[in-house]
Amino acid sequence: MKKEISKTFDSATEELEIYKSWEESGLFNPDNMQKYLEDAGFTVKESFTITLPPPNANGAPHLGHMCGYAFHDAVGRFMRMTGHPTLLLPGKDHAGIQTETVFTKKLLSDGKDKQEIGREEFYKQCYEFCMENMQNAREHEQRIGLSADFSRELFTLDPKLTEVIYSTFYKMFEDGMVYRDKRIVNQCPHCMTALADIDTEHEEMRGIFAYIIYPFVEESDRQKAKEKFGVEGITVATTRPETMLGDTAVAVNPKDERYKEFIGKKVLLPIANREIVVIAEEDTDIELGTGALKVTPAHSPVDFEIGKKHSLDIVNVINEHGKMDGDIPERFKGLGTVECSKALCKELDESGLLVKIENIKHEVAVCERCHTPVEPIISNQWYLNVESLAKKALKALEEGEISVVPSGQQKALEHFYANIQPWCISRQLWWGQRIPVWYSGGKKLYDWLLENKGKTVEDFEKEFGQKVEGSGKIYLGEHEPKSENGEVWEQETDVFDTWFSSGQWPFSTLGGLEGEDFKKYYPTQMMIHGRDILFWWSARMIMFGLYRTEKVPFSLVLLTGIILAPDGSKMSKSKGNGVEPKEIFDKYGADALRMWYYSDALPGSNSPLREEKIKGNRNFVTKIWNASRFILMNMEESELKAISSTGIPQTERVEKTRDHVKKVKNYLEKNQFNLGVEAIREFFWHQLCDVWIEEVKSEIKEKKEGDEERVEKLAELLHILKENLKIMHPFVPFVTEAVWRELVDLGLADGLLMSQQIG
RNA sequence: GGAUGAUUAGCUCAGCUGGUUAGAGCACUACAUUCACAUUGUAGGGGUCAUUGGUUCAAAUCCAAUAUCAUCCACCA
Numbered sequence: 001m002k003k004e005i006s007k008t009f010d011s012a013t014e015e016l017e018i019y020k021s022w023e024e025s026g027l028f029n030p031d032n033m034q035k036y037l038e039d040a041g042f043t044v045k046e047s048f049t050i051t052l053p054p055p056n057a058n059g060a061p062h063l064g065h066m067c068g069y070a071f072h073d074a075v076g077r078f079m080r081m082t083g084h085p086t087l088l089l090p091g092k093d094h095a096g097i098q099t100e101t102v103f104t105k106k107l108l109s110d111g112k113d114k115q116e117i118g119r120e121e122f123y124k125q126c127y128e129f130c131m132e133n134m135q136n137a138r139e140h141e142q143r144i145g146l147s148a149d150f151s152r153e154l155f156t157l158d159p160k161l162t163e164v165i166y167s168t169f170y171k172m173f174e175d176g177m178v179y180r181d182k183r184i185v186n187q188c189p190h191c192m193t194a195l196a197d198i199d200t201e202h203e204e205m206r207g208i209f210a211y212i213i214y215p216f217v218e219e220s221d222r223q224k225a226k227e228k229f230g231v232e233g234i235t236v237a238t239t240r241p242e243t244m245l246g247d248t249a250v251a252v253n254p255k256d257e258r259y260k261e262f263i264g265k266k267v268l269l270p271i272a273n274r275e276i277v278v279i280a281e282e283d284t285d286i287e288l289g290t291g292a293l294k295v296t297p298a299h300s301p302v303d304f305e306i307g308k309k310h311s312l313d314i315v316n317v318i319n320e321h322g323k324m325d326g327d328i329p330e331r332f333k334g335l336g337t338v339e340c341s342k343a344l345c346k347e348l349d350e351s352g353l354l355v356k357i358e359n360i361k362h363e364v365a366v367c368e369r370c371h372t373p374v375e376p377i378i379s380n381q382w383y384l385n386v387e388s389l390a391k392k393a394l395k396a397l398e399e400g401e402i403s404v405v406p407s408g409q410q411k412a413l414e415h416f417y418a419n420i421q422p423w424c425i426s427r428q429l430w431w432g433q434r435i436p437v438w439y440s441g442g443k444k445l446y447d448w449l450l451e452n453k454g455k456t457v458e459d460f461e462k463e464f465g466q467k468v469e470g471s472g473k474i475y476l477g478e479h480e481p482k483s484e485n486g487e488v489w490e491q492e493t494d495v496f497d498t499w500f501s502s503g504q505w506p507f508s509t510l511g512g513l514e515g516e517d518f519k520k521y522y523p524t525q526m527m528i529h530g531r532d533i534l535f536w537w538s539a540r541m542i543m544f545g546l547y548r549t550e551k552v553p554f555s556l557v558l559l560t561g562i563i564l565a566p567d568g569s570k571m572s573k574s575k576g577n578g579v580e581p582k583e584i585f586d587k588y589g590a591d592a593l594r595m596w597y598y599s600d601a602l603p604g605s606n607s608p609l610r611e612e613k614i615k616g617n618r619n620f621v622t623k624i625w626n627a628s629r630f631i632l633m634n635m636e637e638s639e640l641k642a643i644s645s646t647g648i649p650q651t652e653r654v655e656k657t658r659d660h661v662k663k664v665k666n667y668l669e670k671n672q673f674n675l676g677v678e679a680i681r682e683f684f685w686h687q688l689c690d691v692w693i694e695e696v697k698s699e700i701k702e703k704k705e706g707d708e709e710r711v712e713k714l715a716e717l718l719h720i721l722k723e724n725l726k727i728m729h730p731f732v733p734f735v736t737e738a739v740w741r742e743l744v745d746l747g748l749a750d751g752l753l754m755s756q757q758i759g
Numbered sequence: 760g761g762a763u764g765a766u767u768a769g770c771u772c773a774g775c776u777g778g779u780u781a782g783a784g785c786a787c788u789a790c791a792u793u794c795a796c797a798u799u800g801u802a803g804g805g806g807u808c809a810u811u812g813g814u815u816c817a818a819a820u821c822c823a824a825u826a827u828c829a830u831c832c833a834c835c836a
Binding site (some may be wrong): 008197209255289300406408411530534562607617619622623631682689 | 761773782783784785786794795797798799808814832835
């Protein structure tokens, strides 16, 4: 007796089971897939690889991640079904600063302090924390149907990867691209680390614009100023009065008639009581404020450049905690910048040097992660000169070795490369790959010698009145070098910027340049991710790829749309408008969610989550199940054998199906997923179901069981169904595989649908 | 300040290299249907394709300007 096929496709339970059967087949592993193709006598085409974007291991993946995987998986499945041993390589990202922040908070809520447990223990616990989260992330990936080879899964802090990352660093050092430099850098006082420019965002904030008088030193100048301006000094305007304590000049535009005669004259910096000079600087905006700019090289990127140009002194007055510090009056020490600003304004007002304070709105750079305003301060950091890499990357883009979809983003990327600045790659964190450098005699000595060209270790000892044990040289390596003549090695405490390691993802995950997988599966073919990380990630991967492998790491970057909350705003934890992927899976199933992504989350679009649309796709999934079930229901057990042994009938319907498959294949090859889903929906539903099945229904109505014509018609329908299942599989893998399984049960098909070949 | 993109039905968007009455999904209206369909089917309403010029036999599609929006980049004190 033929078994009853259940009336509905219960996605919530069936999907998990189906996924298991895929996994057990081992075909997610490209080596196995290749063998399968060979054994089955198919032509084996070139391998297809995507190193999947690793989600952060510090939390649950969101709908945006799922979206990316849906696209990856559709491509992967299609490639697998067209003869390519396919590797989708999954991983998880340690996400440096973000995870350190999250985990530190977690520790705090458990009543533990990061400093107390210490660096090693922190690292260990954080690692465990990530491992736990990884499991969760993996479950999500499998839930959406991601056909990735989890036997190759990697964590970005895996020692195997670290080895590759380090070797890149060594090579870059030898090539003179990586160096230590003392310059102005964005310091996040909350995360307590330096940040690259790209790791900051700009937010509009309310601020003040204070006009302060800097009196001239010479009596004659004071008189002239008094006549000209009504006050005995030059008035500067600033949004950050507190930085005046670190001023080392006042800049005016040489074309500015008002100040021309005062260039080279000295003014007395109020409160700090230091004499500073008025300099001519062409970049000074005559129109802005008073046209006179106070110059604080230590705490403003613009001023830093001016300072460099005019060899000005650098006076640090703010420390890495964002507190007032350094050579300033005692009463200001330890104050926050805003407090200090208030205190200063009060004193200036009392001494008649404060002209006015305007309230303004202005853009302030904030830390991308914690949104604390960053403090520009001077510090020693490791830098990577990416200019030559960017040039190569730009060339690769221009020559079409890599393309970005949508193309508008490609232009943005080109612009990024064309205007790239040295990249600060060191972070004052514990969570990440520790920079493999050792300083003989200490880090301070190395930096001092770098800063004071021509000076010696002896000079350092004299300057600081202390004896040092070491040469001031550095050693590159993971482990402490042997100590000779009692020299003391100090290990670098900083870690790499997380993008320095994830930028090498396409080859580090394949075992590095010597890896077996690297030889077989590199370069990869594609990269799919949200457009929000284009500059951070793909931009870096292209540069690293070209540098280490002399090949582009992938030839296509496909940017998915952004998934928004139902009301069109950005989903965010803080707003609480996020939707858990699990909710959608449980309610509508992965196939329905996938369909929605393909039709709505197109490159360059923003898609608010619309449940009713996912519901509509769920209906389509149900339709697939039911139509298939109906076709099978019409087959009597006694006919099965005859049906399966009937050859492919040459009918108009079969012909049209062939054209349809060709069309969808074409869409998939061009990554036009939206057109693909539209086509399969239209064809399966409104052609096969609404027309053909109805036709056949009446055609066989009068025929008796076992009638030759009846068998032929059913065989035709079966063939059409199978072709449809195959071409729909990349989009809706679960339901199609479930139907296929029913076919196998009836002896009408073999194996797994995922490994069938599309003709 | 710069760059890029968008502007097509109520909503989210397709519409490739210009060519018959401009499409889909969802929503909406009417009718039918429990015949496989936690429904489905049939029919239908709804758009001066942002505005204004231009190129062309022909433009939603190419060009220019304008407006609005979005995203990204940027050191304007």
